[in-house]
Amino acid sequence: MLKKLPWAPLGTVLATLLAPLSASADMANYSPVTEARLISPEPQNWLMYRGNYAGWGYSALDRINVDNVAKLTPAWEFSTGMSEGHQAPPLVNNGVMFITTPNNQAIALDAKSGKEIWRYKKQIPDELQQLHPTNRGLALFNDNAYLATTDAFLVALDAKTGKEKWKTAVADWKSGYYMTLQPLVANGKIIVGCSGGEYGIRGFIAAFDSETGKEIWRTYTVAGPGDPNAGSWPTGKYATGGGSVWITGSYDPKEKLTYWGIGNAGPWMGDTRPGDNLYANSVLALDVDTGKMKGYHQYHHNDSWDWDEVSAPLLIDIEHNGKMVPSLVHAGRNGYLWWLDRDQKGKNDIGFVDAWPYVEQNVFTKIDPKTGRPTYDPTKVPGTNKTTTYCPSLWGGKDWPPEAYNPKTGLFYIPAQNNLCAELTGEPVKYKAGDLYIGVPLQGILTNVRMTEKAKDHIGEVQAWDLSKKKLVWQHNYQYMNWGPLMTTAGNLVFGGGTNDRKFHAFDATTGKLLWEFPTNSGVIGVPSTFEIDGEQYVAVQSGWGVDAERMQGAFNAVLPPEQKNTVPQGGVVWVFKLPK
Amino acid sequence: MKRKIDSYTLPELPQKDAMPCRLDRRGMLKLTALAFLGVSHVADNAFADEAADKRPQPGDRLVDINGDLGKPLRIDDIKLASKPILAFPFDPATKKARDGSRLNKLLLIKLDATAMNAETKARSAAGVLAFSAICTHQGCDVSEFLPEDKNLLCFCHFSKYDPLADGAVTAGPAPRNLPTLALKEENGELVVAGLLSSAPGAKTNT
Numbered sequence: 088m089l090k091k092l093p094w095a096p097l098g099t100v101l102a103t104l105l106a107p108l109s110a111s112a113d114m115a116n117y118s119p120v121t122e123a124r125l126i127s128p129e130p131q132n133w134l135m136y137r138g139n140y141a142g143w144g145y146s147a148l149d150r151i152n153v154d155n156v157a158k159l160t161p162a163w164e165f166s167t168g169m170s171e172g173h174q175a176p177p178l179v180n181n182g183v184m185f186i187t188t189p190n191n192q193a194i195a196l197d198a199k200s201g202k203e204i205w206r207y208k209k210q211i212p213d214e215l216q217q218l219h220p221t222n223r224g225l226a227l228f229n230d231n232a233y234l235a236t237t238d239a240f241l242v243a244l245d246a247k248t249g250k251e252k253w254k255t256a257v258a259d260w261k262s263g264y265y266m267t268l269q270p271l272v273a274n275g276k277i278i279v280g281c282s283g284g285e286y287g288i289r290g291f292i293a294a295f296d297s298e299t300g301k302e303i304w305r306t307y308t309v310a311g312p313g314d315p316n317a318g319s320w321p322t323g324k325y326a327t328g329g330g331s332v333w334i335t336g337s338y339d340p341k342e343k344l345t346y347w348g349i350g351n352a353g354p355w356m357g358d359t360r361p362g363d364n365l366y367a368n369s370v371l372a373l374d375v376d377t378g379k380m381k382g383y384h385q386y387h388h389n390d391s392w393d394w395d396e397v398s399a400p401l402l403i404d405i406e407h408n409g410k411m412v413p414s415l416v417h418a419g420r421n422g423y424l425w426w427l428d429r430d431q432k433g434k435n436d437i438g439f440v441d442a443w444p445y446v447e448q449n450v451f452t453k454i455d456p457k458t459g460r461p462t463y464d465p466t467k468v469p470g471t472n473k474t475t476t477y478c479p480s481l482w483g484g485k486d487w488p489p490e491a492y493n494p495k496t497g498l499f500y501i502p503a504q505n506n507l508c509a510e511l512t513g514e515p516v517k518y519k520a521g522d523l524y525i526g527v528p529l530q531g532i533l534t535n536v537r538m539t540e541k542a543k544d545h546i547g548e549v550q551a552w553d554l555s556k557k558k559l560v561w562q563h564n565y566q567y568m569n570w571g572p573l574m575t576t577a578g579n580l581v582f583g584g585g586t587n588d589r590k591f592h593a594f595d596a597t598t599g600k601l602l603w604e605f606p607t608n609s610g611v612i613g614v615p616s617t618f619e620i621d622g623e624q625y626v627a628v629q630s631g632w633g634v635d636a637e638r639m640q641g642a643f644n645a646v647l648p649p650e651q652k653n654t655v656p657q658g659g660v661v662w663v664f665k666l667p668k
Numbered sequence: 669m670k671r672k673i674d675s676y677t678l679p680e681l682p683q684k685d686a687m688p689c690r691l692d693r694r695g696m697l698k699l700t701a702l703a704f705l706g707v708s709h710v711a712d713n714a715f716a717d718e719a720a721d722k723r724p725q726p727g728d729r730l731v732d733i734n735g736d737l738g739k740p741l742r743i744d745d746i747k748l749a750s751k752p753i754l755a756f757p758f759d760p761a762t763k764k765a766r767d768g769s770r771l772n773k774l775l776l777i778k779l780d781a782t783a784m785n786a787e788t789k790a791r792s793a794a795g796v797l798a799f800s801a802i803c804t805h806q807g808c809d810v811s812e813f814l815p816e817d818k819n820l821l822c823f824c825h826f827s828k829y830d831p832l833a834d835g836a837v838t839a840g841p842a843p844r845n846l847p848t849l850a851l852k853e854e855n856g857e858l859v860v861a862g863l864l865s866s867a868p869g870a871k872t873n874t
Contacts, residue, residue, distance in 0.1 A: 216770075522809070641826035
């Protein structure tokens with residue numbers, strides 16, 4: 088029979104038979120990720136950055152719980168072959184896992200075995216400089232997976248094959264625009280924002296058609312001509328004003344409103360741009376269909392501390408003076424825990440409820456009880472040719488690693504850095520496209536860290552707060568930094584890595600007791616996830632130290648005595664844990 | 669000047685060398701500049717960027733990236749152990765800086781020649797050393813000199829290189845040495861005396 092076939096068609100037949108086999112074995116029954124599934128994600132899967140649109144980092148799975156977590160053991164591991172910061176949560180959709188790595192790679196794996204199904208590599212321009220070589224994951228929608236890249240492209244992949252469907256240039260990487268965030272899928276749109284404040288970009292959030300990649304709307308995070316708050320900037324400064332977008336927004340599907348944290352204004356020294364510099368260091372509420380700003384709250388004005396308010400707020404209903412308030416909660420890089428009302432007077436505007444320091448903070452002298460606007464101690468405000476020491480450090484009380492909220496304990500968990508201050512001196516700086524536009528001597532950033540006396544006891548913290556009572560319920564301390572995103576589960580557990588000893592930890596969510604820890608290959612700065620297959624619960628996280636955690640270690644090494652210096656090994660590995668049978 | 673990017677929904681622009689007929693950013697800049705100057709004919713072919721894109725060549729002069737791109741640097745312009753100068757190679761034939769690629773950025777620093785070993789000294793011109801200014805880690809600019817440990821610093825991830833030991837990595841995540849470039853002196857000017865010791869930049873497409 089074979090002999091009768093001409094060679095060329097035979098080749099085609101063989102190729103047709105063989106090529107899809109490896110993929111079809113895992114992907115034949117791929118479940119499209121619909122809008123309905125994203126709004127009500129099933130517990131056995133982890134379909135988006137924080138598991139739900141409210142940004143909780145919470146799973147209702149409870150087979151792994153306080154009683155058995157001590158027995159947790161590796162089910163499988165997978166080496167990504169990449170170094171640098173591995174921060175993406177392992178997303179899981181009915182047995183298929185999706186991860187991303189630094190240098191814009193995306194990988195699909197069999198979630199039960201760790202077998203690779205496909206890998207996509209975005210080609211990176213030789214000339215690209217990557218200040219933040221990381222990626223925080225794919226967005227899943229229908230049969231597609233969306234990747235935001237460090238050369239500022241939005242790429243749509245076929246989730247079943249990893250083949251590129253389209254790619255859209257979101258901005259110009261040569262002028263310093265880049266992306267590291269997981270896109271948000273909301274009401275059929277793919278929403279992203281750009282980073283690059285260190286290079287003098289003008290930040291924005293933009294929505295794209297999920298099928299075609301066509302841009303639908305773009306809202307700038309730096310108020311320019313035509314914006315009612317354009318006057319919060321000196322003339323012309325808006326064009327290089329920063330306002331980076333680093334992290335996926337949270338989303339209220341009922342109101343069709345999405346909430347985003349906005350980075351600091353650029354250059355770093357506030358005296359170079361007198362004014363409030365809206366909407367830097369703010370949270371924005373945007374209509375997902377039009378991009379129209381429905382409300383905002385600026386956490387602090389005219390920033391000079393590099394306190395990017397990176398994270399999106401969590402959407403939580405909290406009791407306040409006997410009334411349930413639909414709230415936004417954000418552990419600020421500025422060291423204050425912010426509690427906002429997302430439906431002030433029923434108008435979807437953002438109102439202030441309360442704020443208090445959760446780490447040592449010596450810059451704010453008071454907070455206006457009505458507006459939440461802070462007043463600054465002028466001796467703690469760095470400036471051009473002015474040296475100032477302030478707390479917390481430029482990495483803040485909490486940088487990008489996300490907080491978590493557990494509806495069963497009612498507690499809000501923060502991965503915090505405490506007892507750290509920074510010394511900075513500003514210097515004049517000129518804008519040049521594609522070059523750093525910071526206005527602080529780079530040597531000064533290397534040696535910025537100032538540790539307080541209390542740092543001898545500890546720096547990293549995992550905090551658990553009862554928000555309605557403004558009460559710190561428990562706290563676990565790490566000797567050095569904590570760069571560990573948190574996840575909490577109905578098994579009454581809190582998971583997180585973040586330490587420079589390569590460990591991944593599990594705590595009792597009610598008491599903070601350390602119940603389990605495991606040393607991985609590298610430092611764990613990945614967002615954890617959990618999922619269930621065939622009645623077994625798994626906990627997954629990427630280990631792969633790099634980016635700001637590594638930079639902080641470098642800054643520590645610049646000021647610590649030799650015996651306390653540390654180098655954390657690099658290299659990305661997906662770790663998946665389960666209970667022994 | 670920023671590239672005009674009104675529409676972001678176009679597919680990725682092909683690389684310049686794959687699309688010789690299309691005006692790239694550099695060509696646009698040149699034409700725009702010429703238009704502003706009222707130049708009626710384009711004597712300088714805006715499409716021919718080979719000289720500007722080429723890596724530093726023996727005989728090239730050097731110009732200060734933040735200074736006059738038409739004025740070759742002299743030995744005396746580089747001060748002992750001071751903040752490094754970032755430079756582009758300068759083609760003496762066309763009298764143009766080779767500024768077509770940021771991978772052509774060079775770092776110049778003057779150090780005490782008596783502290784140099786024979787090889788380093790042979791590569792220097794009156795104590796001035798030249799390196800690629802592109803970090804081998806993730807491609808950021810290496811722009812700083814730390815006087816206390818006599819290392820070059822990349823700000824992005826705090827990689828450090830020893831300028832007196834062939835640009836060897838002394839700290840941080842950089843995977844390989846900073847490429848070196850031999851210099852010599854001619855009539856007080858800095859002159860490139862060889863090729864970069866290895867390809868500049870990071871290798872991230874793995």
